[in-house]
Amino acid sequence: MTRVAALTRLRGRFAIALAVAVGAVATVAPTHTSARGYVWAFLLAAIVGELIVLDDVRGASAPASVAVIAAFALLGHGPVAAALVATGAWVVAAGVRTWRGERPDPATLGERALAAWVLGGAAALGALVRPDVTIGTDSAGVPVAAILAVTCGLLLGPAVWDLRSSSAEAGPASRIRRSGGVGIALGASAALVAVAHGLLGGGALLLLLPPVLAVRAGLRRYVDIRRTYDQTVVAMSRMTELTGHAESGHGVRVADLAVQLGRTLGLGDRELRSLERAGHLHELGRIVTDDPERAARDREVAVAGAAIVREAGGMDGVADVIERHRDPYRAVGRAPDRSLPLASRIVHTACEYDRLVRAGGIDRWGALDVLQDGGAHDPEVVSALVRVVAG
Amino acid sequence: MSADRATSSTSPGSAGGRLAVYLSVVFVAGAAVWVWAWPHVDPLAAVAFVGGLALAELLPARMRDDVFVSLGNVVVLMAVLVGGPVLAITTTLGVLIAGRWLYRDRVLQRTLFNAGQMALSAASAGWVFVLAGGTAGAPQQVRSWLGLLAGAVAFTLVNCLLVAVAVRLSAGNRVRSTVADLVRSSSVLQLLYAGLSILAAALLVGVGPEALILLLVPALVARHALRGFQHEAESYDRLVSALLKAVEIKDGYTRGHTDRVSELCVEVARELGSGYEELRAVRYAAKLHDVGKIGVPISVINKPGPLDDDEFALIKTHPTVGADILADVEFLRPALDGVRYHHERVDGNGYPFGVSDQELPMVARIITVCDAFDAMTSSRSYRPAMTVREAFDELRRCAGTQFDPEVVRVLEDVSARLGWEPTYEFAPHEERRTEPQPVRIPEPATVAPA
Numbered sequence: 054m055t056r057v058a059a060l061t062r063l064r065g066r067f068a069i070a071l072a073v074a075v076g077a078v079a080t081v082a083p084t085h086t087s088a089r090g091y092v093w094a095f096l097l098a099a100i101v102g103e104l105i106v107l108d109d110v111r112g113a114s115a116p117a118s119v120a121v122i123a124a125f126a127l128l129g130h131g132p133v134a135a136a137l138v139a140t141g142a143w144v145v146a147a148g149v150r151t152w153r154g155e156r157p158d159p160a161t162l163g164e165r166a167l168a169a170w171v172l173g174g175a176a177a178l179g180a181l182v183r184p185d186v187t188i189g190t191d192s193a194g195v196p197v198a199a200i201l202a203v204t205c206g207l208l209l210g211p212a213v214w215d216l217r218s219s220s221a222e223a224g225p226a227s228r229i230r231r232s233g234g235v236g237i238a239l240g241a242s243a244a245l246v247a248v249a250h251g252l253l254g255g256g257a258l259l260l261l262l263p264p265v266l267a268v269r270a271g272l273r274r275y276v277d278i279r280r281t282y283d284q285t286v287v288a289m290s291r292m293t294e295l296t297g298h299a300e301s302g303h304g305v306r307v308a309d310l311a312v313q314l315g316r317t318l319g320l321g322d323r324e325l326r327s328l329e330r331a332g333h334l335h336e337l338g339r340i341v342t343d344d345p346e347r348a349a350r351d352r353e354v355a356v357a358g359a360a361i362v363r364e365a366g367g368m369d370g371v372a373d374v375i376e377r378h379r380d381p382y383r384a385v386g387r388a389p390d391r392s393l394p395l396a397s398r399i400v401h402t403a404c405e406y407d408r409l410v411r412a413g414g415i416d417r418w419g420a421l422d423v424l425q426d427g428g429a430h431d432p433e434v435v436s437a438l439v440r441v442v443a444g
Numbered sequence: 445m446s447a448d449r450a451t452s453s454t455s456p457g458s459a460g461g462r463l464a465v466y467l468s469v470v471f472v473a474g475a476a477v478w479v480w481a482w483p484h485v486d487p488l489a490a491v492a493f494v495g496g497l498a499l500a501e502l503l504p505a506r507m508r509d510d511v512f513v514s515l516g517n518v519v520v521l522m523a524v525l526v527g528g529p530v531l532a533i534t535t536t537l538g539v540l541i542a543g544r545w546l547y548r549d550r551v552l553q554r555t556l557f558n559a560g561q562m563a564l565s566a567a568s569a570g571w572v573f574v575l576a577g578g579t580a581g582a583p584q585q586v587r588s589w590l591g592l593l594a595g596a597v598a599f600t601l602v603n604c605l606l607v608a609v610a611v612r613l614s615a616g617n618r619v620r621s622t623v624a625d626l627v628r629s630s631s632v633l634q635l636l637y638a639g640l641s642i643l644a645a646a647l648l649v650g651v652g653p654e655a656l657i658l659l660l661v662p663a664l665v666a667r668h669a670l671r672g673f674q675h676e677a678e679s680y681d682r683l684v685s686a687l688l689k690a691v692e693i694k695d696g697y698t699r700g701h702t703d704r705v706s707e708l709c710v711e712v713a714r715e716l717g718s719g720y721e722e723l724r725a726v727r728y729a730a731k732l733h734d735v736g737k738i739g740v741p742i743s744v745i746n747k748p749g750p751l752d753d754d755e756f757a758l759i760k761t762h763p764t765v766g767a768d769i770l771a772d773v774e775f776l777r778p779a780l781d782g783v784r785y786h787h788e789r790v791d792g793n794g795y796p797f798g799v800s801d802q803e804l805p806m807v808a809r810i811i812t813v814c815d816a817f818d819a820m821t822s823s824r825s826y827r828p829a830m831t832v833r834e835a836f837d838e839l840r841r842c843a844g845t846q847f848d849p850e851v852v853r854v855l856e857d858v859s860a861r862l863g864w865e866p867t868y869e870f871a872p873h874e875e876r877r878t879e880p881q882p883v884r885i886p887e888p889a890t891v892a893p894a
Binding site: 234248 | 584636639640642643646647650651655658659661662663665666667668669670672673676677678679680682683684685686687689690693735738739765768769770771772773774775
């Protein structure tokens with residue numbers, strides 16, 4: 054784990070060094086500009102674009118200004134001018150944001166300026182290699198611009214985002230996958246503007262709006278329905294709590310803890326998502342096994358909850374996890390149950406830990422001791438829990 | 445795009461004689477403009493555009509429950525810019541190809557009508573473009589842009605009108621309200637289509653067809669996201685029904701009841717002028733309005749006789765508990781008060797808060813009336829269902845004290861329009877009390893609109 058984090062940090066430093074080098078070389082090289090005018094148009098468009106943010110379901114988020122700045126860079130204005138436009142646009146947009154009562158994140162200024170610097174440098178270097186091709190007036194410029202922009206959208210974004218330690222858990226490959234949609238769409242839009250610029254002049258920037266807005270609308274629908282789904286899952290977990298069937302906040306806490314454990318144990322994004330839902334819904338069965346004369350046993354609750362979740366369809370993985378989350382890892386005198394899903398073991402341990410600490414009147418270390426005794430819990434999950442609780 | 449509305453509405457079963465005549469007339473008129481355009485068109489461009497439209501028609505995505513997005517319109521408007529009315533008309537042959545051989549739509553009549561109405565819409569777009577001063581083959585001129593905007597408006601109007609008449613003949617909806625509905629739901633999209641088509645035509649004429657790939661990339665990303673949305677929206681509906689099922693296990697009636705109440709509430713709210721987002725909130729809030737019953741013991745919910753004070757106190761908590769459960773689901777917020785106040789009365793004697801007439805939000809009034817109406821027109825173990833007429837007599841009697849008179853009046857219109865009929869449920873309460881289990885309920889008795 055620490056090794057991976059160190060690698061990622063190293064990669065981030067490498068990305069900065071590379072970016073600075075590319076920009077520096079391109080600055081001293083003769084600039085090859087196809088369109089000196091329209092700088093103001095680009096700056097204005099970048100300011101507007103800074104306020105149009107595209108969010109992807111996988112957590113990537115980028116403003117449309119990236120496409121404007123990339124187009125500006127692709128037209129051969131060089132790294133310094135590109136970085137200046139990016140900075141200027143960010144500052145003005147930050148002013149608008151502050152006036153609106155939002156708090157702009159200063160780290161994004163660095164990201165944007167660096168990206169513009171590298172793109173401007175890459176375009177300038179490209180012009181050195183192929184001086185005969187002018188993006189924006191030549192039809193041969195189309196593939197060049199497209200390749201440049203899409204590559205940058207794919208590679209540069211993640212490389213820059215690596216600088217932020219908050220998202221250092223996921224590897225570069227998953228980072229590229231996450232930024233995929235937004236990155237490719239913005240890269241292609243940038244190439245589009247650069248190509249159309251020769252035909253339409255500054256008007257090309259206006260035409261950036263339809264594709265960007267279309268992508269944004271589509272992504273927003275997707276993000277919204279995902280959020281609605283997740284909120285409803287949380288509401289379902291609160292349903293058992295508000296009605297006194299489970300302890301208040303138990304579902305949310307177990308889901309959070311389970312995700313932390315899953316991440317420590319190296320689960321992927323998709324598995325973490327289903328783990329989170331299983332955490333929220335693991336007590337759902339209590340609403341149907343609710344019977345005053347007979348205390349419902351935990352395994353019955355698990356099976357009943359899984360049946361409800363299975364009824365919903367589309368969450369069969371989650372139902373399987375819930376169904377077996379009360380099965381002991383190793384029954385007395387038996388070998389460990391190999392067929393038990395890791396996610397079930399995680400939810401089991403997270404649930405039991407939360408109960409011990411909240412209702413059992415034991416402190417964290419005492420709870421860990423209890424979980425380590427006997428064979429009900431997977432030692433690997435418990436040791437992950439020790440690390441999470443300690444760190 | 446609007447044409448897809450017709451495909452969902454014009455099912456073969458409802459196609460009466462007048463509808464069949466209308467569909468044929470539209471197709472024949474479309475065929476006439478094809479024949480007119482054919483000799484003047486550049487064959488190579490025609491093949492490319494027809495193929496492009498057929499492909500675009502194959503990649504539709506749902507933007508909202510009632511709005512489809514398809515790049516077909518963009519291809520037609522592009523054809524207007526590149527080759528004028530002649531090319532635009534010829535391009536719509538792609539609809540025929542997509543429907544007949546690629547989709548393999550089994551309803552020939554529907555495919556023919558859609559192709560015909562697209563041909564007529566494209567023709568009007570092309571002619572208005574020329575009249576407004578646009579020049580074919582010059583997509584970089586501002587005059588062409590203005591011409592195209594006028595053409596796009598004509599396209600939308602003709603398209604919506606032709607579809608609305610088909611909907612009128614097959615489902616009986618009023619033409620004017622259908623057109624207004626279609627135009628309202630698609631006008632922003634049409635603007636987007638117009639912008640995209642200008643960009644695409646300029647690239648095509650100025651740079652070459654390879655530049656269009658750059659435009660296709662964002663379009664595919666948007667489509668991918670919309671497909672994801674569609675998938676997720678469907679699984680969301682299943683999640684809600686699973687949640688309802690959990691409640692239903694406690695209360696044998698809720699299932700069919702909540703679906704019917706939800707349908708009625710949406711129709712009433714629509715009549716009263718609610719927009720899309722609000723209707724969506726109302727639809728789900730009406731389904732979920734009794735979720736709070738999960739906190740009331742089974743013995744109390746299913747008690748056949750009158751309740752004592754303690755039991756009634758428990759029942760009284762369910763609107764508040766329901767609203768608390770749903771409080772963090774953001775999209776439900778506009779309708780959350782409908783859950784919280786669905787047992788309040790306009791005279792202030794309801795429960796749990798006894799709020800006054802002024803404080804009672806419209807959504808709560810709607811849910812209260814529809815809930816009562818469906819409860820009265822459904823059979824219970826201890827009494828048979830009332831007829832629709834009897835139920836409205838009762839609602840009118842209590843209007844002004846228990847119910848909002850305006851909502852009762854609107855519901856009466858809605859019920860007449862939908863041809864509402866009482867629901868008969870069979871659930872011997874002995875069985876339910878001992879072993880709570882889902883009860884098979886017949887489908888809501890909504891008949892096809894007259």
